[in-house]
Structures are given as C-alpha cells and as structure tokens.
Amino acid sequence: MSCSPTPERLIQLNERFRIFCEMAEDLSGLQDYPPRPTFSAKDNLCAMGFQARAGSRILEGYRPPFDATPVWRMRQEGMLLLGKTNMDEFGFGTFSTNSGYDVPRNPFDAGRACGGSSGGAAAATSLLEGHVALGVSTGGSISCPASFCGVLGLTPTYGRVSRYGLIDYGNSLDKVGLMTRDSGSLRTWLPVISGPDPKDPTSCVQPMLDLSPRKVERVAVPLEAMQNLGSGVESSFASALKSLQDDHDILVEEVSMPSLKFALSAYYVLATSEASTNLARYCGMRFGVRNSNISQHFNDFFSETRSANFGTEAKRRILLGTYARMVGFRDRYYMKALAVRQLVISEYKRVLNDHDLVLTPTMPFIAPRFADIEKMRPLEAYQADFLTVPPNLAGLPHLSLPCGYIEGMPVGMQAVAPHWEERALLDIAERWTSKFQMRFPEVAR
Amino acid sequence: MKIGLEIHVQLPTRSKLFCSCPTTADEPNSSVCPTCLGFPGSRPVLNRRALEMAVQIARFLECRVASEIWFSRKTYFYPDLPKHFQITQYDSPVGVDGSFVVGGRSIGIWRVHVEEDPGRIKRVGRSGEEVSLIDYNRSGIPLVEIVTAPDLTSPDEARNFLNELLVELRHIIGTTASDEQSVRADANISLGEERVEVKNVQGLKNLERALKFEASRQQKLLEAGMRVVRETRRFDEERKVTLSAREKELEEDYGYIGEPDLGVYDLSRISAGLLEVETPLRRAQRMSAHYVVDYDKARQVVLTSMAMADLFEALANAVDPEVAMNWTLGPISANWELLLPRMNDQSTKEIVEVVQLVVGRQITDSEGRRRIGAIAMGECPTDISCAVQDEALGSLINDYLNEHPQVVRDHASNPKAANAVIGHVMKVAKGKYNSQEIVEATRKEIERRTS
Numbered sequence: 041m042s043c044s045p046t047p048e049r050l051i052q053l054n055e056r057f058r059i060f061c062e063m064a065e066d067l068s069g070l071q072d073y074p075p076r077p078t079f080s081a082k083d084n085l086c087a088m089g090f091q092a093r094a095g096s097r098i099l100e101g102y103r104p105p106f107d108a109t110p111v112w113r114m115r116q117e118g119m120l121l122l123g124k125t126n127m128d129e130f131g132f133g134t135f136s137t138n139s140g141y142d143v144p145r146n147p148f149d150a151g152r153a154c155g156g157s158s159g160g161a162a163a164a165t166s167l168l169e170g171h172v173a174l175g176v177s178t179g180g181s182i183s184c185p186a187s188f189c190g191v192l193g194l195t196p197t198y199g200r201v202s203r204y205g206l207i208d209y210g211n212s213l214d215k216v217g218l219m220t221r222d223s224g225s226l227r228t229w230l231p232v233i234s235g236p237d238p239k240d241p242t243s244c245v246q247p248m249l250d251l252s253p254r255k256v257e258r259v260a261v262p263l264e265a266m267q268n269l270g271s272g273v274e275s276s277f278a279s280a281l282k283s284l285q286d287d288h289d290i291l292v293e294e295v296s297m298p299s300l301k302f303a304l305s306a307y308y309v310l311a312t313s314e315a316s317t318n319l320a321r322y323c324g325m326r327f328g329v330r331n332s333n334i335s336q337h338f339n340d341f342f343s344e345t346r347s348a349n350f351g352t353e354a355k356r357r358i359l360l361g362t363y364a365r366m367v368g369f370r371d372r373y374y375m376k377a378l379a380v381r382q383l384v385i386s387e388y389k390r391v392l393n394d395h396d397l398v399l400t401p402t403m404p405f406i407a408p409r410f411a412d413i414e415k416m417r418p419l420e421a422y423q424a425d426f427l428t429v430p431p432n433l434a435g436l437p438h439l440s441l442p443c444g445y446i447e448g449m450p451v452g453m454q455a456v457a458p459h460w461e462e463r464a465l466l467d468i469a470e471r472w473t474s475k476f477q478m479r480f481p482e483v484a485r
Numbered sequence: 486m487k488i489g490l491e492i493h494v495q496l497p498t499r500s501k502l503f504c505s506c507p508t509t510a511d512e513p514n515s516s517v518c519p520t521c522l523g524f525p526g527s528r529p530v531l532n533r534r535a536l537e538m539a540v541q542i543a544r545f546l547e548c549r550v551a552s553e554i555w556f557s558r559k560t561y562f563y564p565d566l567p568k569h570f571q572i573t574q575y576d577s578p579v580g581v582d583g584s585f586v587v588g589g590r591s592i593g594i595w596r597v598h599v600e601e602d603p604g605r606i607k608r609v610g611r612s613g614e615e616v617s618l619i620d621y622n623r624s625g626i627p628l629v630e631i632v633t634a635p636d637l638t639s640p641d642e643a644r645n646f647l648n649e650l651l652v653e654l655r656h657i658i659g660t661t662a663s664d665e666q667s668v669r670a671d672a673n674i675s676l677g678e679e680r681v682e683v684k685n686v687q688g689l690k691n692l693e694r695a696l697k698f699e700a701s702r703q704q705k706l707l708e709a710g711m712r713v714v715r716e717t718r719r720f721d722e723e724r725k726v727t728l729s730a731r732e733k734e735l736e737e738d739y740g741y742i743g744e745p746d747l748g749v750y751d752l753s754r755i756s757a758g759l760l761e762v763e764t765p766l767r768r769a770q771r772m773s774a775h776y777v778v779d780y781d782k783a784r785q786v787v788l789t790s791m792a793m794a795d796l797f798e799a800l801a802n803a804v805d806p807e808v809a810m811n812w813t814l815g816p817i818s819a820n821w822e823l824l825l826p827r828m829n830d831q832s833t834k835e836i837v838e839v840v841q842l843v844v845g846r847q848i849t850d851s852e853g854r855r856r857i858g859a860i861a862m863g864e865c866p867t868d869i870s871c872a873v874q875d876e877a878l879g880s881l882i883n884d885y886l887n888e889h890p891q892v893v894r895d896h897a898s899n900p901k902a903a904n905a906v907i908g909h910v911m912k913v914a915k916g917k918y919n920s921q922e923i924v925e926a927t928r929k930e931i932e933r934r935t936s
C-alpha cells in the first residue's frame with residue numbers, strides 16, 4: 041500500500057524539484073483514511089479545476105470547461121489529482137527545459153534534467169511512492185523522462201487511450217500513457233484509461249485490451265540502434281541483455297532494421313507539420329493570454345501575441361512545420377515522410393513477426409546536466425530521440441524500464457511490442473522488475 | 486466570356502458537421518461548444534448525415550464518387566475561423582468530373598466536397614470607429630462545395646445555372662429554404678486573357694449583379710485597350726460594384742495536410758444505403774417525355790410541389806394527359822394551398838374520380854370544379870363518396886369477405902363474384918345503402934385485400 045506524502049512534504053518536494061506547474065489548492069485529501077491513491081496529469085491534459093497551459097505562456101489563464109477522458113476515468117476510480125506536471129511547451133523538447141513555467145529537476149541529481157517532455161510526470165513518479173502519472177508521448181516524451189528518472193514509462197498503442205481533452209502536438213502521433221514505480225500499477229491503471237471513447241473517433245477502432253498472459257520468449261535487438269551510444273549506456277544495456285538470457289530464459293537475437301535511420305527525419309517533418317496547424321489557434325483572441333492591444337488589424341494582433349508568448353522552440357517548430365507543408369515542398373517533405381512512416385511500420389511488422397519485442401536502450405545517454413544542455417544545438421537535441429522516435433512514428437506500444445545505473449543515474453531500456461499487444465510489455469515489466477533492484481531517490485526533509 | 490463558379494451550400498443537418506451543437510440559433514454565440522470554438526483539447530466527430538447528403542449530390546451531378554475519403558486541414562489566419570484551419574477536403578473530394586445540363590448545355594462539374602463553415606463577422610460603428618463582432622453560431626455548419634468548369638458564357642447563364650441547380654439540390658437535401666443566406670459563391674470571370682475572382686458573393690441576386698458589373702468593367706477596360714489585372718475582388722452589396730480585395734496576387738498557400746483526428750470513410754458503404762431520388766427538373770423532363778405534355782407546364786407543376794406532380798401523374802394515368810395537365814394547372818392549382826395539407830391516397834382518388842366523371846360527361850365541368858373545391862375544403866364532394874367511408878357498411882362487407890374468402894380470390898378472374906357481397910349487404914342492411922354505394926365500397930375493399 042502506498043503511503044501518501046503530507047501536504048507539507050509535497051510542497052517541499054515541489055519547491056525543490058519543480059514537479060508541478062500547478063498544484064491542487066486543496067491537498068487535504070492526502071490525509072484521508074484509508075489513504076487515497078494519488079495521480080497527476082501532464083499539463084497538456086485538460087482537468088477541471090486547473091489551468092491547462094501545456095507548459096506555454098500563451099495559454100496562461102486558460103481553464104478548460106471539461107476533463108480529458110483519461111483524467112476523468114482516473115477520477116472516477118477515486119484517484120486524487122495532485123496537480124498538473126511540468127513539461128516542455130506543447131511537448132516540444134527532450135529535457136523539459138522548454139517550459140514557460142520553470143524547469144523540473146532530476147530527483148537523483150537536481151543539477152540534471154528530468155528528460156522530456158513529460159519531465160514533471162517522471163519526477164513525480166520517482167519521488168512519490170504509489171503515485172501514477174499520466175504522461176503523453178508524441179515522439180518519446182514518456183520513454184525519455186522515464187529513463188532519466190528511473191521509473192517505468194508505458195506508451196500504449198496509438199488509439200488505445202482517448203485523446204479527448206489532450207492539447208494537441210501531433211494528432212497522428214500523440215498518445216496518453218502511464219508512469220509508475222512498479223509493474224503492478226501499470227496492470228491496474230492501463231485498463232482504466234484505455235478503451236473506446238466516442239469523443240475521440242481514433243480511439244473507437246481499437247480491439248479490446250487483452251491483458252491475459254503473453255510470455256516473452258524471443259526478443260530482437262536492432263544493430264542500427266547500437267550506434268552512437270554513451271559507453272556507460274552500452275555496457276548497462278549489454279549486461280541487461282545477458283541477464284534476460286541467463287535469468288529469464290529469453291532468447292536475444294540481433295536483427296537489422298535499416299529504415300530506423302529514416303524515422304527521426306520523417307518524425308520531425310510530420311510532427312512539426314501537424315503542430316504548426318495545431319498551434320495556429322493560439323492568438324490571444326478566444327482563450328489564454330491577452331496581453332496585446334486588440335484595436336489593431338487582426339494580423340498584427342495575432343503576430344504580436346504569438347511573438348510575445350510562444351517560446352523559441354515552439355516558434356522553431358511552427359516555422360519548420362509550415363515550411364514542410366508549403367506548395368513546392370509538401371511532396372518533398374510531408375508526403376515523403378508519410379511514406380517513410382509506412383516503411384518503418386512494415387519493418388517493425390517483419391521483425392515482430394517472429395519476435396515478441398524489439399529491445400533497445402531508451403536514450404543514448406544518462407540525464408544530462410543543465411549546463412551541458414545549454415551547449416547543445418537544436419539538431420543534437422533532436423538526435424537524442426533516435427531510439428524513442430521509431431516506435432512512436434509507427435504507433436507501436438512501448439515501455440521504458442530501468443536496467444542499470446551509471447554515476448548514480450538510471451539507465452533505461454525500451455521494449456517495443458506489436459500493435460495492441462500491451463500485455464507483452466506487462467510481461468517483461470513484471471519479470472524484469474521481479475529480479476532487478478530498482479532505486480529511488482532519497483530526498484532529505 | 487468564361488465564367489466558373491465555386492458554390493457553397495449549407496446542408497440542413499440538425500447538428501453541426503463536427504459537434505452536436507444545433508444548426509439553428511437566434512442569439513449570437515449561443516450554439517457553440519469547445520469543438521466549434523476550437524478550444525484546445527476538443528476534437529471533431531463527423532456528422533455522417535452531411536456526408537450522405539454530399540454523396541447524393543455528387544451522384545446527382547453524375548460525378549465519379551470516391552470509394553473512400555478523408556479530410557484535410559486548410560490553414561489560414563482569420564478571426565472568424567476558430568482553429569485557424571478549416572476542416573475541408575483537398576486530395577479526396579466526395580466526387581469529381583460530373584456535369585449538369587442547363588438550357589441544353591452541359592456544364593462541367595470539377596468537384597464536390599464537404600467542409601465546415603467559419604463564423605460570421607459583423608462590422609458595426611461609424612467608419613473609422615468600426616468594431617468587428619463575431620458570431621460563431623455558423624462555425625462548423627456543414628457546407629457542400631461544388632466547383633464548376635469555366636463553361637458558363639454569360640451572367641444570365643450563370644444565374645440560370647445556379648437557379649436550376651438549387652431547385653434540384655434543395656429537393657435532394659430536403660430543405661425548402663429559398664434562403665439567399667444559405668448559398669454563397671466565388672466566381673471566376675474572364676473576358677480576355679486574365680481571370681478575375683470575385684469572392685464570397687451571398688445569394689443568387691448578388692451573384693448576377695456582381696457578374697454583370699464585372700463583365701462590363703472588363704469589357705470597358707478591353708475596349709479602351711487596357712489590360713485586365715489578374716486579381717481577387719469582392720462584391721460590395723450596398724454599392725453593387727466589385728472592388729479590388731487588395732490582396733497579394735499570389736495563389737494563397739494553405740499548406741494542406743491530412744486531418745489526423747478523422748479517419749478514412751468508406752463511401753461505397755454509405756452510398757449503397759442511399760436511395761436514388763428523382764429531382765424536380767428531372768421529373769419535369771420525364772413527365773414531359775412520358776405523357777407528351779409541354780415541358781414548361783410540367784416544370785410549373787414540379788416547381789409548385791412534388792405532391793402536385795404526384796397528383797398530375799395519377800390523373801394522367803387515368804385520363805388524357807393533356808386534360809390532366811389542364812385540370813392540374815386549372816382548378817387544382819387554384820385550390821392548391823388548401824389541397825396540399827389534405828393530399829393522400831384517398832383525396833387523390835377522389836379527385837381522379839371527379840375528373841373521370843367530367844371526362845365521361847356524367848357531371849358538368851363546373852360541377853367538377855365545385856367538387857374539387859369541396860375536397861379542398863374537407864367537405865364531401867358528393868353523398869356517394871361520403872358513404873364509402875361509412876364504417877358500418879365497411880364492417881358488413883369486411884365480415885362477409887372474412888367468412889367467404891373465395892369471393893376475393895374469384896374476383897380477379899370474374900368481377901361478378903362481388904355480386905354475392907352486394908346481395909348479402911342489401912338483405913342485411915334492409916335498403917339502408919343504395920346498390921352503387923355497396924358496389925363501390927366492395928370493389929375498394931377487395932382491391933385493398935388483393936393489392
């Protein structure tokens with residue numbers, strides 16, 4: 041059974057690690073007996089009683105008049121919503137450093153990043169026993185912070201969980217998922233948030249969630265994923281593979297997946313194309329911030345609002361996406377990226393035909409220091425996603441789980457299952473965590 | 486002169502295209518929700534009825550109907566467009582390559598697709614102090630867009646084309662609105678080399694005015710040896726002139742991408758469930774050809790009401806079609822307002838009988854007119870017709886037929902079989918009904934049972 045933190049402790053942890061960009065005003069539910077399990081929602085999930093700003097200044101003050109379906113479903117189960125977790129603006133980032141509302145700190149080392157974009161969600165999970173965080177992944181935004189903060193991060197199949205009430209980044213890629221400390225919580229809460237929802241037509245084509253046992257016996261490791269890894273990550277992953285064979289009787293086979301190297305470019309074209317249309321609505325007129333003079337030509341008013349309130353990365357992605365959609369470039373970029381997505385899907389299909397999972401490290405390095413992040417060029421930051429992007433582009437369910445520690449920082453490995461086969465991920469999570477000693481940060485009072 | 490039209494017609498669904506807001510509302514901004522206001526986190530859910538209507542229209546216009554379709558985002562910034570993208574169809578329209586015949590000329594139809602309407606902007610206040618008010622009630626109302634080839638050759642023909650098209654469309658989509666508000670068009674018009682686009686003209690009258698103005702403007706320019714500039718113009722309804730929209734003269738780049746929140750829709754399945762409807766003008770053509778009556782008269786009948794056309798056809802099958810047409814456009818038309826709500830199988834039959842009696846010289850012409858007037862008033866045209874509805878008589882006949890089913894069976898080959906019923910009823914009712922009444926009622930009942 042979980043032991044909830046006291047309200048004071050929660051506030052203290054939040055001050056130290058900047059988990060939440062908005063916390064529940066009334067935390068008295070934490071002292072209920074029997075204790076109520078707690079959950080949090082990434083700031084891009086609408087929840088009544090809270091602002092929904094998706095980490096962006098442009099949505100300052102926006103209070104949605106409805107709950108996102110996954111939030112509503114968790115509340116129906118009696119879960120206590122602690123707050124909205126901090127994130128990169130609209131999900132645009134790998135380290136949660138692109139938030140308009142402070143930057144979450146890694147619970148293992150406050151000088152390092154949590155990962156992104158669901159950084160606050162991972163920090164909350166890592167710090168709070170029994171806590172369930174609702175995260176959102178477009179191109180790896182659950183796997184990455186789960187890896188950096190040493191927790192389990194489950195991204196279900198695209199269309200498994202309703203996106204009603206999710207503030208869009210890339211609608212054809214966005215997936216709501218779970219971050220937990222233990223596999224049992226995944227098994228408990230996945231069925232709660234899953235299932236068709238008439239308010240999101242893309243959730244209505246799913247086969248029923250089947251969590252009956254599916255024993256993982258044979259996994260594939262793509263050679264292409266083993267390049268450009270930090271040395272600590274490479275060795276941690278290698279010893280994890282050895283343990284899978286020796287301790288869990290799982291056959292590990294190397295495979296080649298040449299199309300993986302195209303996934304990153306295709307992803308950034310598609311995600312930014314969709315994002316640039318999704319972000320068009322933010323203009324200071326109907327909701328969110330209103331801090332420029334409305335008595336001027338609408339074009340000037342929109343430009344002023346958008347220039348002042350979008351962050352640098354949001355502007356960069358709007359420009360990239362708009363460019364990729366332009367006449368003359370559309371075929372070369374947007375249409376081509378759609379074709380690459382099909383290629384990646386069929387390559388996974390081929391490999392998953394005779395393997396239960398595809399395994400890779402989650403991130404090529406451990407959580408970086410803030411000082412190092414500042415030195416990174418945007419392209420270097422994008423390249424850090426080369427292992428988490430492919431399953432996201434293909435809409436495949438995947439899970440990041442801790443597989444080792446370097447310099448006291450967690451290393452994650454990522455398992456990818458066939459479409460709708462989340463149960464294979466639960467199997468590996470349960471078997472792996474039964475033997476692997478997970479660590480959690482100890483934070484002094 | 487070459488004219489091409491992009492016509493937008495509102496589809497009369499009960500709820501909007503992508504949300505459940507009603508399509509009718511009086512108070513500005515009263516029929517709105519997170520979806521049609523584009524609130525973050527909201528999502529579209531397709532109203533299939535709108536898609537069905539578009540498929541019916543595309544089939545009617547003899548388009549090739551796609552087997553599956555999807556939606557696209559057309560991105561542009563304008564205050565009446567809440568998401569700053571319009572959900573429309575770009576690379577998968579419902580139908581392409583159709584045609585519509587007007588005045589004996591076939592006008593090409595390039596495409597038919599479905600999209601959502603933006604809100605409505607109203608400018609109030611004195612010039613220089615104008616304020617724009619936006620009503621989002623219209624945001625998300627389903628539209629069908631029909632794009633023609635530049636096959637029209639004059640403003641008159643364009644008006645005529647649109648007029649005839651709307652007659653047919655209103656019947657297909659089931660709206661009685663002769664509503665100038667529910668139709669908007671963009672028109673391309675060129676007299677010389679360069680074409681000019683007149684955007685967003687509301688209603689038929691304005692379209693004709695805008696085209697006439699634009700045609701004469703271009704004419705004058707060309708006659709003066711000047712050049713027509715390729716541009717977008719708007720129509721000023723007050724001053725009845727077209728004005729340069731002063732927009733940059735590049736093709737606007739809407740950066741179309743697929744709409745990921747809506748999937749792929751199987752039109753062949755939707756199409757299979759739809760019944761073919763006969764539109765008014767096609768019906769007039771058929772009636773004219775089949776009954777050999779004047780097309781303009783047939784057209785007048787169908788444009789009055791399809792129910793009047795039903796009555797005409799019932800008459801034309803019973804008497805000489807020429808006579809049927811005269812009675813339809815004469816006494817029936819004169820009483821139509823009262824007749825329309827009373828039209829059913831019974832009243833149709835009564836009217837046909839009246840005309841037959843006149844044709845058979847059993848009653849006079851003026852008695853025939855009087856009887857149609859009586860039917861229109863809901864009165865019994867004669868005692869005879871009323872007696873037919875006598876319930877006691879009906880049940881006597883019914884009972885006898887129930888006990889003697891062979892009478893119904895034999896009647897088809899030998900109408901005299903009905904005499905048994907008549908003899909029986911005469912005896913039981915002891916002369917309460919005359920023989921003509923009983924014969925008539927018996928015949929009707931047997932027909933009912935055998936049809």
Ligand SMILES: [Zn+2]
Binds near residue numbers: 504506
């Ligand atoms: Zn609505």
